[in-house]
Amino acid sequence: MTYLVADDLPAEPAGERFRRLLARGGILQIPGTHNGQASLQAKAAGFEAAYLSGAAMTASMGLPDLGIITVDEVCFFIRQVARASGLPVLVDGDTGYGEALNVMHMVRSFEDAGAAAVHIEDQLLPKKCGHLNDKKLADAHDMAAKVAAARKARRHLFIIARTDAAASEGMDGAVARARLYLDAGADAIFPEALTTAEMFREFASRVNAPLLANMTEFGRTPFFTAREFEQMGYRMVIWPVSSLRVANKAQEELYAAIRRDGGTHRMVDRMQTRAELYATIGYHDYEALDASIVKTVIPTAMPQVA
Incomplete structure (x- = not known):
């Protein structure tokens, strides 16, 4: 939607x-x-x-x-x-x-x-x-x-x-x-x-x-x-x-991992991927909607100098 x-x-x-x-x-x-x-x-x-x-x-x-x-x-x-x-x-x-x-x-x-x-x-x-x-x-x-x-x-x-x-x-x-x-x-x-x-x-x-x-x-x-x-x-x-409890626990573990490991590399398999996020929020639907409304207008002639 x-x-x-x-x-x-x-x-x-x-x-x-x-x-x-x-x-x-x-x-x-x-x-x-x-x-x-x-x-x-x-x-x-x-x-x-x-x-x-x-x-x-x-x-x-x-x-x-x-x-x-x-x-x-x-x-x-x-x-x-x-x-x-x-x-x-x-x-x-x-x-x-x-x-x-x-x-x-x-x-x-x-x-x-x-x-x-x-x-x-x-x-x-x-x-x-x-x-x-x-x-x-x-x-x-x-x-x-x-x-x-x-x-x-x-x-x-x-x-x-x-x-x-x-x-x-x-x-x-x-x-x-x-x-x-x-x-x-x-x-x-x-x-x-x-x-x-x-x-x-x-x-x-x-x-x-x-x-x-x-x-x-x-x-x-x-x-x-x-x-x-x-x-x-x-x-x-x-x-x-329930959703907040699960999200908060996951965030707590993420921040602990960054402090411990110096990065997120050991937590990537626990993350929602970019593709999964975009699918959930309908990212490409928004792009298509924008493209259907805002079209590039190409000038047909050079402006004339007064």
Whole structure:
């Protein structure tokens, strides 16, 4: 896809394309894609939607995931992932960047940038990764007001309400919050940091809505496959930071090798080749597009001296 050409971009709103993927049944697998290149590779692997993690975006900027990234910074990531791949993108909206009016601004900004869906969580700032301890929860009705604001502002964006309540309020608290958020207008629910298959199954049995599961590494959730989440009653699964973790580890090893060996010669077999890179980003398609538009004009006569 050459995203500079309007005809190459999907005409249907991103949120509608996301809904269509969910409507066909099964479980929608949504890998984290922390930049445009990652989204192209995910698409080439056969994925039909992409995820932008707040933790991955902030980490790629050298920042912690504490809710300090801004709406405009997130929109920069949305634009590159949505334009590069053309995939419908689910975006981590943290706590909504403020209260109800801020949430409405976030929704419109994300839609304008090309997002298909967003999830908003019921933590207080400074927020934490959902798999860390001592998270502070917002009042459930305050969170419901944010969901209602998002619903009022959206044109097509799919709205997922995330609750981090299971760790501190138990399953009953998480379920009660989920039902309140659905009543406020959420399209789906994301129960964060469930720790057993039994918890995943119980939540699904008590909440009548499309559910999203988070399969992050090094967290509180055991490893489950997409198929296992589907059997537990979930319609979406994300692997939020996996691409960034792999890329960062490879870069760490590269820099160590340069310092150790004085060059990259022992790492070349680990690299994406120039040909592979150009194929991924469609380099030659851009060249052909440019050649079709900008043609050399050959003068037909010498200029005359006045």
